[in-house]
Amino acid sequence: MPDNNSPWGNKGGGGKKPGQNPWGSQGKPDRNRPKPGEGSPDLDNVIQGFKNRVRTGGPRGPRGSGGGNPNGPLQKFGPFGIAAIIGLFFLLMTTIYTVDQQEEAVVLRFGEFNRTAAPGLNFKLPSPFETYIKEKTRVVTKTTIGGNDNTSLMLTGDENIVDIDFTVLWRINDLKNYIFEVDEPAVALKAVAESAMREIIGRSELENIITTERLNTTIAVRDLMQATLDEYGAGIEVVEVQLQKADAPDGRVVDAFRDVVDATQEKETLINEATAYQNTVVPQARGAAAKIIQDAEGYKGQVVAEAKGEAERFTLILGEYKAAPRVTRQRMYLETMEDVYKDADKMMLDTEPGSGVVPYLPLNELNRNRGAN
Structure with a gap:
């Protein structure tokens, strides 16, 4: 049976002899072509087999048959079926999503809030039935306010002008409110911060702002900002307000106020x-x-x-004296003499007077002992 799949016709018959090439060699052998039976693959059959495999999705048939598997695993679905399978695969892939440790996600069902997703691997209905929005809720964001004349110049309570630059550190504490309650929350935060700072500055005096009340000013601004944002339901927590600069406007006044600041610090x-x-x-x-x-x-x-x-x-002693006056007097005399002479050098002479013997007194020893004492 002729091989209709070969672009050159029947290899083994159809009026052409074996070894005849498709360019009409008229039976003359091609020196560059391997001879039949040497085991080298025929280039035409290799190309044709590759085409059959791509078209049918199955292995190529026996050499020379020119055909493949007409019933490949995807051929039975047709091009529209294959497209539907691929679309279904990607649709199923949209049901799985991950949330980072520093993030949270809100799931929307037909565009309406449905639930909040925690960090980790999460599942949802395929798009477009459910979609999700992720935001970093555990990261502190820094917003700087000031730096130009429109926002940094503020009026104090004693009718002076002060140049204020400050920074607000904040984070998201309620993702649902942050997304749905306020349009452009970052812009709203900046406006609330500027308004709160102007209100607090308007209650204070310039000298106190630039000297001793800097910390109290930032604490008051933070509390007022938090109260306002909670009233709006913005879902934002104000972590800290840092006062970067608080000076009088540029000019000679600045030097004078700096002298005041130096004097206050010295005080x-x-x-x-x-x-x-x-x-x-x-x-x-x-x-x-x-x-x-x-x-x-x-x-x-x-x-x-x-x-x-x-x-x-x-x-x-009085009682003893009344009982025996003589004995008591003698005793008192002896005790008194004992107290008087207890630290003095004494020498006792036991001789009868008028015996004619002159007593020997060791005056040198007495004087030496007196000097030592």
Whole structure:
């Protein structure tokens, strides 16, 4: 049976001899072509087999048959079926999505809020039934306000002008409200921050703003911003407000206010030094006073106790004297002499007067002992 799939007709018959090429060699052998039976593949059959495989999706038939598998795995669906399968595959792929650790996602069903998705692998209905929006809710965003005359110049409570530059640190704390409640939340945040700063500055004096009340100003602005954003339902948490610059407008006034700031800082330094000195000296003085009081209390107790002891002793001696006056007088005399001479150098002479013997007194020893004492 002729091979109709070959572009050159029947290889083995049809009026052409074996080895005849398609360009009409008229039976003359081609020197560059391998001879039949040497085992080299025929180029025409290789090309034809590749075409059959692509067209049918199956393996090429036996060599020389020129045909493939007419019932390939995708051929039975046709081009529209293949397109439908590919579309279904991509549609199923839209049901799976991931949310990063720093993000949250809201799922919309037919454009309306349905639920909030946590970080990790999540599933939803295929698009366009459900879609999702992701935002970074655990990242602090920085917004800088100021830098030009329109937003940085503000009027203070004492009718002065101050040049303010500040930064707002914020993050998303309610993704649903952040997306649906306020149009362009970042723009709204900037407007609320500028308005809150102008209101707080309008209540304060210029000198306090640029000197000692900078921290209190930022805290008041943060609280007012948070209250306003909560009232709007913006889903934003104000983490911190940082005051970058608070100066008088450029000109000679700036130098004067800088001198005021320097003087105020020097004043605060001197006050801190005086306070430190006070905290050192006052406790020492109080300790010394307490010591003196305690010594006086101790001396008082000692004197009172000694006086009471002497009075008690005198009372006891008086009782003894009434009982035996002579003995008591003798005893009192001896005790008094003992107290008087107990630290003196003494020498006892046991001789009868008028015996004619002159006593020897060791004056050198007495003088040496007196000098040592």
